[in-house]
Amino acid sequence: MIDIVLIGLTRFIVGGQARWVGSLPEPRQRIYFANHASHLDTLLIWSALPRALRASTHPIAAADYWGRGSIRRHIALKVLNAVLVERALQGTPGAALAPLRGLLSDGQSLILFPEGTRGSDRLPGPFKSGLFWLAQEFPEVELVPTYLDNPSRAFPKGAFLPVPISCTVRFGAPLASRAGEEKDEFLERAREAVGSLASYPIT
């Protein structure tokens, strides 16, 4: 019930249509990794996925936003199936990645924002290393680059309410694995894969 209301509201205010440009909405184990521009992002990707995929896909959300307040916390944990992580811990891969490893071992999919924090530019900033470690440990999991168009315009940092501006969610082709690739090289390639899905800006 709450999920239908949430999806309805998302569609009404920001649209959030899915565009599968390089991959298809198939029931494979995946990590969707996306640029992070607003608090709408988790909701946008979650509501762009077909119902069948939503059940087994878990957004990784920041505990300091989604864990605050009982309603928001309830939505994050019970409706979005989110895993709340403490942002402060993201620097030390071992501890922060533990719940993510658990989910991947169970065959679940994840939604990840490797920038770790919201940016205001069209192109994503540098990625944190978590994605690299997970890709090393779970090589069979597909890494799907995902680009969110416009959420930073609809709901900029510090704003109280989102405004109606159409956002789209583009799912690109899975990142191919390259044997022996260094961490920084891999993260840069992943970042470019997300950035290449961005549309041309209008001036």
Next chain:
Amino acid sequence: MSLSDKLLILFAGICSLLAIASLIGFALSRKITSESGRATVDNLNARIKAWWVMVAIFALSFGLGKGATVVLFALTSFYTLREFVSLTPTRAADHLLLVGAFYMLLPLQYWLIWTDWYALFTILIPVYGFLLLPTLAALKGDAEQFLLRVSRIQWALMLTVYCISHAPALIMLDIPGYDGQGFLLLFFLITVAQLSDVMQYVFGKLTGRTKIAPVVSPSKTVEGLVGGGLSAVLAGAGLWWITPFSPVEAAAMALAIVAMGFFGGLALSAVKRSMGVKDWGTMISGHGGVLDRMDSLSFAAPVFFHLTRYFYT
């Protein structure tokens, strides 16, 4: 004949027209085999299907009465404003203006129609909105491209909220001997404006040669305009019995709607060109966005409203 009898006859007439269009579309889809022809016919059939849905929505809201019709147009304004703003570059500092436009001015404008507050309805956006938006923007303290940013949002609001709201505002006009029949005026406006668009498209596809504005809107032709405009004027004259106009007056009103509708389509094509897009959105398959269907109406509605108000109330 009562209002509901008239509306029943009118919607039955529209449905027959659409049924004929669907049959023609079906016949064409079997006959046309060339690559480019197919694309045109597929688009035509998508358009006809979307028309069925749009007519059903309008019939339903007319049946439910004034409240539903006002809400329907408020939603139309909402979606067209969303399409316009989505394609317009905005900055984080514009957020407050957009909050004011979407969540304050838009609902207020339609609330004024609902409560028949004509005096404030005509000045809310052009006066108070005009002054409020630059104030909000200045309070944010971002001077970068200030005038450009504010005027883009003012323009969007004037077009998609102020202009479009004049269509449902026809319901609140007090015309002697025509009590409570404002729905029929609204039907007249929408039918003439949309029929003009459709027939310009049909005549343009069949006989169009001489382009009117090749840079701004390559699909607009003299042949399309004359053929489509003339059919819409004739249809308008034929609908005189649902209006307070005589047949000749109805034709003149229809001509005003056709002319303004054409100007609206032309001006908004130029806006789209300047933004580097072909359609305003993807909400109505075959047609593009909601604003692609409302462009002519947005220019025609205020003029038709004021002509009717000046000469008949």
